Amino acid sequence: MASNLIKDTTREEREQIVRDSLDYNVGCESESTGIDYDLYIEGKKELSELAAEYKANYRRAFPEQRSDDFSCTQGLDE
Numbered sequence: 001m002a003s004n005l006i007k008d009t010t011r012e013e014r015e016q017i018v019r020d021s022l023d024y025n026v027g028c029e030s031e032s033t034g035i036d037y038d039l040y041i042e043g044k045k046e047l048s049e050l051a052a053e054y055k056a057n058y059r060r061a062f063p064e065q066r067s068d069d070f071s072c073t074q075g076l077d078e
Contacts (some may be wrong), residue, residue, distance in 0.1 A: 006043045014041045 002008070004017050018037045035054050039045040059065070 004047060006040070006046060009043060011043065014043070 004014075006014070009017070020036065034057075035050050036051065040047050040050060067071060
C-alpha cells in the first residue's frame with residue numbers, strides 16, 4: 001500500500017483517498033464520526049492526528065469504556 005501521508009500525496013490524491021475510503025463528501029464534516037477530514041485533505045493534519053483527537057474526545061465522553069473496547073480508528077495510526 002502506498003503512503004497516505006500528507007508529504008507523500010497531492011491534495012487531489014488525499015481527496016480521493018477520503019472519498020474512496022469513507023464515502024465522504026468533501027467540504028462536509030462527517031456526521032457519523034464527527035471527524036473533519038477536510039483538515040487532512042487541505043494538508044493541515046494527518047489521518048493519525050484526526051484519529052487520535054477523535055479517540056481522546058471519545059474517551060472524555062465515555063470514560064467508562066475500556067481502551068481495548070475502542071477499535072473504530074485502529075490502523076489509522078500508521
